[in-house]
Structure formats: structure tokens, C-alpha cells
Amino acid sequence: MSARILIIEDEALVAMELKFALLDLGYQVVGLAADAPTALDLVRESEVDLALVDIHLSDGPTGIELGRALGQERGITVLFMTANPGMVRDGVAGAVGVLPKPTDDYAIQSAVDYALRRRNGEPTLYAPPELQVFN
Amino acid sequence: MTKTPNWTEADRLKALRATGILDTDREQAFDDIVELAASLCDVPVAVVNLIDAERQWFKAEVGLGVRETPLETSFCRHALLESDRLVVPDAREDARFACNPLVTAEGGFRFYAGVLLRGENGAPLGTLCVLDVVPRPEGLTPLQSRALEVMASQVMTLLDLRRGLARERASNARFDALADSMPQMVWSTRADGFHDYFNARWHEFTGTTPGSTDGAGWNDLFHPEDRERAWSVWRHSLATGDPYEIEYRLRRHDGLYRWTLGRATAVRDDEGEIVRWFGTCTDIDDLKQIERGKELVSQELSHRIKNIFAVVSALVALSARQHPEAKAFSQSLRTRINALARAHEFVRPHTEISAPSVGAMTLHAFLEAMFRPYAGVQGAPRVLLSGDDAVFDDQAATSVALLFHEMATNAAKYGALSEPDGWVTLETRKADDRFILVWREHGGPRVTGQPTRVGFGTTLSTLSVEGQLGGRLERLWLEGGLVVKADLPATALSRRRAALKTA
Numbered sequence: 001m002s003a004r005i006l007i008i009e010d011e012a013l014v015a016m017e018l019k020f021a022l023l024d025l026g027y028q029v030v031g032l033a034a035d036a037p038t039a040l041d042l043v044r045e046s047e048v049d050l051a052l053v054d055i056h057l058s059d060g061p062t063g064i065e066l067g068r069a070l071g072q073e074r075g076i077t078v079l080f081m082t083a084n085p086g087m088v089r090d091g092v093a094g095a096v097g098v099l100p101k102p103t104d105d106y107a108i109q110s111a112v113d114y115a116l117r118r119r120n121g122e123p124t125l126y127a128p129p130e131l132q133v134f135n
Numbered sequence: 136m137t138k139t140p141n142w143t144e145a146d147r148l149k150a151l152r153a154t155g156i157l158d159t160d161r162e163q164a165f166d167d168i169v170e171l172a173a174s175l176c177d178v179p180v181a182v183v184n185l186i187d188a189e190r191q192w193f194k195a196e197v198g199l200g201v202r203e204t205p206l207e208t209s210f211c212r213h214a215l216l217e218s219d220r221l222v223v224p225d226a227r228e229d230a231r232f233a234c235n236p237l238v239t240a241e242g243g244f245r246f247y248a249g250v251l252l253r254g255e256n257g258a259p260l261g262t263l264c265v266l267d268v269v270p271r272p273e274g275l276t277p278l279q280s281r282a283l284e285v286m287a288s289q290v291m292t293l294l295d296l297r298r299g300l301a302r303e304r305a306s307n308a309r310f311d312a313l314a315d316s317m318p319q320m321v322w323s324t325r326a327d328g329f330h331d332y333f334n335a336r337w338h339e340f341t342g343t344t345p346g347s348t349d350g351a352g353w354n355d356l357f358h359p360e361d362r363e364r365a366w367s368v369w370r371h372s373l374a375t376g377d378p379y380e381i382e383y384r385l386r387r388h389d390g391l392y393r394w395t396l397g398r399a400t401a402v403r404d405d406e407g408e409i410v411r412w413f414g415t416c417t418d419i420d421d422l423k424q425i426e427r428g429k430e431l432v433s434q435e436l437s438h439r440i441k442n443i444f445a446v447v448s449a450l451v452a453l454s455a456r457q458h459p460e461a462k463a464f465s466q467s468l469r470t471r472i473n474a475l476a477r478a479h480e481f482v483r484p485h486t487e488i489s490a491p492s493v494g495a496m497t498l499h500a501f502l503e504a505m506f507r508p509y510a511g512v513q514g515a516p517r518v519l520l521s522g523d524d525a526v527f528d529d530q531a532a533t534s535v536a537l538l539f540h541e542m543a544t545n546a547a548k549y550g551a552l553s554e555p556d557g558w559v560t561l562e563t564r565k566a567d568d569r570f571i572l573v574w575r576e577h578g579g580p581r582v583t584g585q586p587t588r589v590g591f592g593t594t595l596s597t598l599s600v601e602g603q604l605g606g607r608l609e610r611l612w613l614e615g616g617l618v619v620k621a622d623l624p625a626t627a628l629s630r631r632r633a634a635l636k637t638a
Contacts, residue, residue, distance in 0.1 A: 011442060017449035020456060056438055083441030084434070100480075102445040102473050105466075107508065129510040 002027050003049040003116050006042060008066065009081070010034040010058040014101075018052065018081075021105050027112070035059040036066045048076050050115055054101075055082040068094045077119040079111060079131075091134035098132050107131070142258035147215075148188055150254040151261075154294045155301055157185060157192055164293050165195035168263070168286050173197050176248065176279045178267040183290055184211050185252075185261035194290075198266075208237045211262045214249040220283075221262075223247040225270035245270040248280075250287040252294075260294075263287040320416035322353075322399075326409045328373045337416070342388025358384035358392050365397070376401050376409055385416065393420040444476035471540060471595075477505055478536035479529070498535070498563065498628065499524045505539055509552050517552060518543070522563040525570060527628040534599035535628070541592035542574055542619060551579030551616055570623045576616030585612045604628075 005027050009015040012034075019029045030046045033039035035058045042048070051070050055063035063080065064087070071078040071094025078095035080088055085098045096115045099107060110128035117124045127133045151157070165183050173181035180198035184191050191211060192203040206212055213231055214221035226232040226245050237243050249264030263286055275283070314321045314334040323332035330353055338345055341356050348356065357365050361383035372379040379399035384392035399414025448469050455465030481501040499520050506518040527535055543552065543559075551557030557578035564571055593610075600608040606623035 011446055011449070013449040013453060014445050017452045020453070056442075083438055083445060100477075101441060102448040102469075102476050104470060104473060126513045129507045129514055 003112075004028045004030045004047055005112070006030045006033065006039065006048045006051040006076070008033045008039045008051060008057065008063065009054045010056065011054075018108070021108060022112070024105075025109055025112070036062040039066055039070075043070065043074055043076070048074075049119065050077040050079065050112065052079050052081050052112075053095075055080060055084060055087055061087070064088060064092055068092050071095045077115050079115050085132060088134075095134060097127070097134050099130060100132075103130060142256060146256060147254075147258040147260070150256060150258045151185060151187065154185075154254075154260065154298060156194055156294055156297065157187060159194070161195060165290065166197075168290060169195045169197050172263060172265055172283060172286055175282050176265040176275060178246070178265045180244075180266040182264050182266075183252075183261070184249075184264055186211055186215060186259075191261070208235055210235075210237075210244070210247045210266070211249055211264055214251060214262050214264070215259045217251070220250045220280075221247065222274045224272045224274050227270070242268055244268060248275050248283065250283045252287055252290055254291070263290055317415075322414050322416070324399075324412045324414075326411060328369065328412070340387060340418075341385070356386045358386070360384075372399065372401075372412075379412070379414060382419065393418055394423040395419060440479060441476060444472060444479070448472045448476075467544075467592075470544065471537065474505065474536040474540035475533055477501070478532040480504075481527070481532070497524045497526050501527075501535070502539060502561065505536070506543060509543060509547060511555070517557070518559045518561055520561050520563070523565045523570075525563065525565070525628050528630065530630050531604060531628045534603040537599045538596045538621065541596045545590070545592060546576055546579070546617070549580070551576035554579050557616075565625060568625045570625045570628060572621040572623075574617075574619040574621075576618070579616050582612050582614055582617060585610075 005022055007015050007018050007022075007029060009018065009032070015032045015034075019032060022029055030048050031042045033042055037059070039051075039053075043051075048070075051067070053063050053067040053070070055061055057063050057066075063082070067078045067080055070076040071092075073094075078092075080092070080095060080098040081101055081103070082088070082098060083101045085100045088095075088098050096118060097111075099111050107128065107130040111131040114124055114127055114131065169181040169183055173179065178198075180196070182196040182199065183194040184196075185194060186206070186209065190203050190206055191209045193199065193201070196202070210221070210223070210226075210232065223229050223232060224246060226235065226238040226243075226247060232238050232247075235243075238245070244266045246267040246269065247264060248266075249262035251259040252261045252263060254260050263283060265283070311334075315336070317334065317336065320337040320340060321332075321334040322330055322337060324330045330349055330351070333345070333348060333353075337343075337348075341348070343356070354362055354366065365381055365383050368381045369379060371377065378401075379397065381397050383395060383397060385395040386392055396417045396419045397414060398417075399412045401409040402411040402413060404410050451465055451468050451472065455461045478501055481497070481504075502518070502520055503516075506516065507514075509517050511517050546552040546557075546559060551559050557576065560573075560575045560577065562573045562575075597608050600606045600621050600623070604621075604623050604627040606621055606627055609620040609622070611618040611620070
């Protein structure tokens with residue numbers, strides 16, 4: 001069964017393209033959320049394996065705390081995707097790492113693949129170069 | 136007998152006034168002197184006498200019972216015209232005094248000896264004198280003379296001391312007036328750091344009573360998180376004499392903490408030893424708010440710019456999905472857009488928080504980030520940077536991004552980066568008024584010669600270097616690998632800054 005991914009991003013066009021790219025890669029997209037409350041609702045309604053989380057959402061810079069909560073309290077594998085990777089420079093508890101925006105399909109694919117392999121306890125050789133992994 | 140004096144009466148009176156002694160109360164130190172003078176010279180009367188314009192006034196006296204008398208009957212007035220002293224063994228025999236009522240009266244004065252009290256400029260202010268009602272033909276003994284001289288000198292010393300103390304008091308009063316009228320909080324400590332002065336503003340702001348924050352009590356008014364840091368900075372200054380400077384939060388009388396700038400410098404004595412610290416506290420809370428505001432705006436701006444690139448990139452991709460034949464075009468366009476976005480990350484306005492996590496906003500930092508996707512196994516870089524770094528501004532960002540994006544993309548498709556063992560060296564150096572970049576590929580497929588077609592990417596790079604940056608671009612299709620040389624004017628990367636400098 002392919003992984004179920006939640007996209008948390010407030011720019012509709014970016015979210016949509018991300019969804020298509022992930023579907024092309026064979027993943028399931030559970031939903032799109034533009035703010036923290038919607039994301040939490042979606043997570044309550046459906047099973048989610050991995051969340052791609054932007055930091056600046058339509059309800060403010062709520063992405064960091066949201067990512068932490070999803071990771072630490074809901075057992076979801078969290079990857080931040082943001083134009084400001086500096087904002088999570090010191091890492092976020094419960095999250096795997098951060099991808100800078102904009103990025104390309106290859107970087108997304110390798111980052112998602114890496115994150116899911118870690119989630120499933122599979123061996124990983126090294127993290128994709130674009131992904132800044134949290135310690 | 137009398138010399139022409141080198142002082143005028145006006146000078147003399149001015150010097151007398153300057154002592155500030157006239158009409159002051161009796162003081163023990165002066166009383167002691169006249170008592171000793173009277174005893175030593177064995178006379179009933181001894182006076183510290185100051186000759187004013189219309190009177191003579193006695194700072195100290197024994198045997199007279201009054202503090203001043205008119206000038207007409209003054210003995211000392213005549214003494215002023217002498218060089219150092221006047222001795223009158225029998226006043227009745229002296230033409231100057233024979234008609235003086237003080238002399239002719241029953242039990243009047245017969246013997247007088249006075250030593251001048253001389254001020255700084257030599258003008259005599261008065262005398263230290265002794266008088267008797269019996270004549271003394273032999274005058275004073277050498278010891279008595281000497282004693283009177285010494286005591287007169289002591290009187291002058293006392294007058295100077297009093298004046299010095301008065302000046303100090305006045306100076307302190309001036310300082311207090313100044314310090315209390317300043318809008319800033321002012322404080323001062325002893326050399327050991329013990330706070331013993333705070334101006335009115337400090338007490339108004341903190342709502343404390345004078346004295347309650349002396350010593351080390353000031354520290355309690357600091358925000359708990361700032362106390363330790365403040366102590367250690369202060370201790371360092373006390374130990375080294377370095378100027379004290381720190382930003383901290385100070386508790387206002389209403390309990391609110393306000394950001395404050397504390398600064399102090401040491402005051403040293405003639406030997407260079409620190410004797411005191413003077414400091415100020417300036418409220419900078421409003422300034423901090425503005426800084427915070429700027430930080431927020433900067434972050435907002437930064438976010439928006441990057442977001443625009445992300446949106447455009449997504450738009451291109453989404454549009455291309457409607458046109459499957461345009462997929463390759465869309466991908467190549469998206470990578471170029473991403474390269475531009477990456478470059479702009481390194482030029483847009485930054486504050487400390489929004490600055491990229493890689494560090495400096497320089498060419499090498501940008502290139503390092505740009506080439507990261509081409510890294511090899513375990514993240515080993517495959518484009519090796521060396522040479523002089525440079526900063527680049529927004530005008531150059533697009534060109535820099537496109538140039539290196541094209542070179543890396545081509546290398547990855549056809550050149551050194553298309554083989555797992557291939558690598559690239561990129562050397563950048565300043566040479567007089569030029570900036571030169573040399574891209575050299577190694578370990579890729581053998582180069583057979585110049586390609587027949589000029590790709591669009593090549594056109595873009597040439598346009599960027601020669602058009603936008605005003606430099607020269609040269610490609611050498613060497614057998615070992617492609618070499619690309621970009622020769623730019625040194626100012627090309629920071630044209631705005633160069634223009635500002637010459638403006």
C-alpha cells in the first residue's frame with residue numbers, strides 16, 4: 001500500500017502541483033490544508049503516514065508547532081517545506097528535516113523516499129543533498 | 136621706606152572677596168591661631184584681620200570682643216604698605232599713630248606687630264597681628280617673629296582650603312543640577328563598583344527612594360534573565376577598566392520592563408588609577424520595537440519573494456500538465472526558475488534571523504548551495520570551489536544564477552557531472568579591476584570538439600555574462616574536459632554598491 005501523504009501549504013498553486021507530482025510518483029494524497037486547524041481536522045479523519053508542512057500558513061507562522069505536534073503526538077513523519085529554512089535552523093522535535101522552496105520533483109521524490117524509508121525502519125545510505133536533516 | 140606696590144587696591148579687594156571669608160562665623164582653626172599668637176607673644180590681643188574697603192573685619196580675635204572696626208583707626212592699614220611686617224614698639228612715639236584714638240585713649244594700644252596675609256598675586260588681604268597696651272621697645276624676639284610668620288602662612292593655607300572645599304561643594308551642586316535635569320538616568324559608583332549616586336530621573340523611572348538602590352541594590356531592578364549577564368559585564372569592566380555597555384530590561388515603577396542601554400566609563404586620577412565610574416541608562420525600548428518591526432517586515436518580504444518564485448514554478452508545471460509535449464520545456468524552465476530563486480536568497484535584505492542558514496551572503500556560499508544537488512555519494516561535493524569570494528547584488532543575481540545553472544546542467548547531461556567519477560573545479564579570483572571565474576571539468580567523457588549547435592542554455596549564459604555583466608565568456612573544448620572562462624569587471628557583481636561609492 002502506498003504511503004498516505006498530507007500536504008499543508010497555503011499557496012493553492014504550489015499545493016496543487018505538489019499533489020500532482022506525488023500522485024505521479026505513486027503516492028496517495030490524503031488532502032490539502034492551508035492552515036493548522038484544517039490540517040488537524042484532516043489528521044483526525046484519516047490515516048496519514050507523511051506530512052509535507054510549510055511554515056507560513058494562512059493562519060500565520062503556525063507550521064512549526066503544527067509539524068511538531070503531528071510528529072510527536074500523532075506519529076506522522078514530518079518534512080518541512082519552506083522558503084525560509086533558516087526559521088527551523090535548530091531543528092524541530094518530532095520532524096525529519098526541511099526542504100527549501102522552490103524545489104524540483106527529483107528533490108521531493110528523494111526526500112519523501114528517504115523519510116518513508118526511515119519511517120519503515122528501512123536502511124538509508126545517506127540523506128538527499130537538498131534535504132537538511134534534523135539531528 | 137615704602138615701595139611702589141605691584142598691586143592695585145581693586146586687585147586687592149577682588150582677591151579678598153574671592154576668599155569668601157568676610158562675615159563668616161568664627162571657626163576653631165582660626166581661633167586656635169590667635170590664641171597661640173597671643174600666648175607666644177605674651178600680649179592680650181591677637182587678631183586675624185582682613186582689610187575691607189570701608190572697614191577691617193576680624194575672622195578671629197582675642198582680647199577685643201568685636202568682629203569689625205572702622206578703617207580710620209586701623210593699624211593694619213599702614214602695615215599693608217610695608218613689605219612683610221610692621222612692628223611698632225611704642226605707638227605714642229610713632230607719627231603715624233600718635234593721634235590715633237585707639238592709642239591716645241586711657242589704656243590704649245602702645246605695641247603692635249603684624250605680619251601680612253598675602254594672597255596669590257602678592258596683594259595683602261590683611262594681617263595676623265598682636266597688640267599690647269604697654270610699649271615693647273625691644274619688639275618681638277626672633278622666635279616670636281618667626282612664629283607669627285608661620286602662623287600667618289597657616290592662615291592663608293586655611294583660607295585656600297576653605298575656598299577649595301567651597302568650590303567642590305559648588306561643583307557638586309552644579310553636577311547635581313545638571314544630572315537631575317538630564318532626560319537620561321545617571322549613576323555613579325566608587326572604584327570598587329559600589330553605586331553611591333543615582334540622579335532624580337533614575338528614582339523617578341524605577342519608583343525607588345534615594346538610597347534604596349545604593350550598593351548592589353540596582354541589580355534587583357533588572358529583568359531576572361538579564362541579571363547574571365549584567366553582573367558579569369560589570370565585573371569585567373571593574374576588573375579591566377573597559378567601558379561598560381549592555382542592553383538589558385529595567386523594571387519601571389509600574390512593573391513594566393523596558394529595554395535600556397546602560398553605559399559607563401571610568402574616571403582616573405593622575406596616576407591612571409580608576410577612582411570612579413560614571414554611567415547612564417537610556418531607554419531604548421521604542422528603538423527595540425522598531426527593530427522588531429523591521430525584522431518582521433524583513434521576514435515578510437523574504438517570505439513573499441521566495442513564495443512568488445515557488446508559485447511561478449508551480450504555475451509553469453501545472454500549465455505544462457495540460458501540454459504533455461511541453462514536459463521537457465517545463466522541466467528545464469522550472470530548474471532555471473529555481474536557480475533564480477536560490478540566487479535571490481543570497482541577495483535580498485536580511486536580518487540575523489532571516490539570513491540563510493548557510494552563513495554569509497556571498498558568491499561562494501550561493502554556489503555551494505546551488506551545486507549541492509550534484510553532490511556525490513554521501514554528499515561529497517563534485518564542484519570544488521576555490522579562490523577569492525565576492526558579494527553580489529540583485530542586479531547580478533539573475534546572471535550569476537543562470538550562468539552556473541547552465542554550466543552545471545550541461546555538465547550533468549553531457550560533461551563531467553554525467554559520469555560518477557567526474558568532477559569540476561571552479562576557481563574565482565580578483566585580478567586588479569577584473570574578476571575571473573574558471574570552470575574546469577575533469578573525469579568526464581572525452582571531448583571531441585566544439586558542438587555544432589549552440590544550445591539555448593549557452594545563449595542564455597553568454598547573454599548574461601556579456602550583456603548583463605559586461606564581461607567576456609570563453610569556452611574551450613579541451614580533450615580532458617570543457618573549460619569555461621568568465622572575465623568580468625570587478626564591479627560587475629556589485630554594480631549598485633560601486634555606483635554608491637563613486638556617487
